[in-house]
Amino acid sequence: xxxxxxxxxxxxxxxxxxxxxxxxxxxxxxxxxxxxxxxxxxxxxxxxxxxxxxxxxxxxxxxxxxxxxxxxxxxxxxxxxxxxxxxxxxxxxxxxxxxxxxxxxxxxxxxxxxxxxxxxxxxxxxxxxxxxxxxxxxxxxxxxxxxxxxxxxxxxxxxxxxxxxxxxxxxxxxxxxxxxxxxxxxxxxxxxxxxxxxxxxxxxxxxxxxxxxxxxxxxxxxxxxxxxxxxxxxxxxxxxxxxxxxxxxxxxxxxxxxx
Numbered sequence: 146x147x148x149x150x151x152x153x154x155x156x157x158x159x160x161x162x163x164x165x166x167x168x169x170x171x172x173x174x175x176x177x178x179x180x181x182x183x184x185x186x187x188x189x190x191x192x193x194x195x196x197x198x199x200x201x202x203x204x205x206x207x208x209x210x211x212x213x214x215x216x217x218x219x220x221x222x223x224x225x226x227x228x229x230x231x232x233x234x235x236x237x238x239x240x241x242x243x244x245x246x247x248x249x250x251x252x253x254x255x256x257x258x259x260x261x262x263x264x265x266x267x268x269x270x271x272x273x274x275x276x277x278x279x280x281x282x283x284x285x286x287x288x289x290x291x292x293x294x295x296x297x298x299x300x301x302x303x304x305x306x307x308x309x310x311x312x313x314x315x316x317x318x319x320x321x322x323x324x325x326x327x328x329x330x331x332x333x334x335x336x337x338x339x340x341x342x343x344x345x346x347x348x349x350x351x352x353x354x355x356x357x358x359x360x361x362x363x364x365x366x367x368x369x370x371x372x373x374x375x376x377x378x379x380x381x382x383x384x385x386x387x388x389x390x391x392x393x394x395x396x397x398x399x400x401x402x403x404x
């Protein structure tokens with residue numbers, strides 16, 4: 146990768162002028178111009194400052210360092226690495242604490258890392274090959290053998306998902322092909338795009354929140370996203386509580402001594 150071109154591409158993608166980026170990075174426009182033209186070779190600290198000023202994801206910061214001829218700064222650990230044990234514990238607490246509402250954790254490409262038991266309400270009826278650890282949750286949502294046939298506002302929800310996938314053009318093209326003829330209804334989005342879903346417990350109306358590890362300096366941890374579903378109305382809250390109670394009763398019935 147050519148460093149001057151890579152830097153210029155990322156700056157223009159974020160609609161920053163050379164002066165804007167120079168001020169953020171604590172340098173001059175003239176110096177930045179020389180760097181982008183290849184007339185000046187930046188030191189490692191300057192590359193890090195530029196990457197931070199561009200607010201690049203940690204993976205892209207490492208790529209920019211490599212392009213400039215420097216070793217990556219940010220580690221990329223396996224999620225099983227002992228160093229990430231506190232993060233795994235935190236994830237488990239959050240997933241359990243969100244019950245009886247569904248929640249899941251995905252990696253940077255949308256692969257499932259973990260989910261709580263309430264997520265089964267979302268995935269019920271989906272093909273087995275689309276569900277489970279490592280499976281792509283964006284594909285699960287829009288694939289005709291996944292959740293899509295049960296989504297009542299598929300056009301709106303599909304658009305909500307597809308805008309997340311600009312960094313994965315091949316996946317975006319695949320998923321867009323599943324919903325090409327659908328048009329989002331005008332003027333019905335409200336304050337947030339809900340997921341309106343048929344389920345065995347009745348129609349669910351859910352909104353989502355996304356949580357990240359904001360201070361992460363490990364690539365793996367920084368790319369994790371915890372998506373939590375919340376009921377939009379009392380009927381959905383009651384349905385999810387009923388689903389959780391049924392799951393708990395089923396689990397108790399399978400326990401030794403409860404046959």
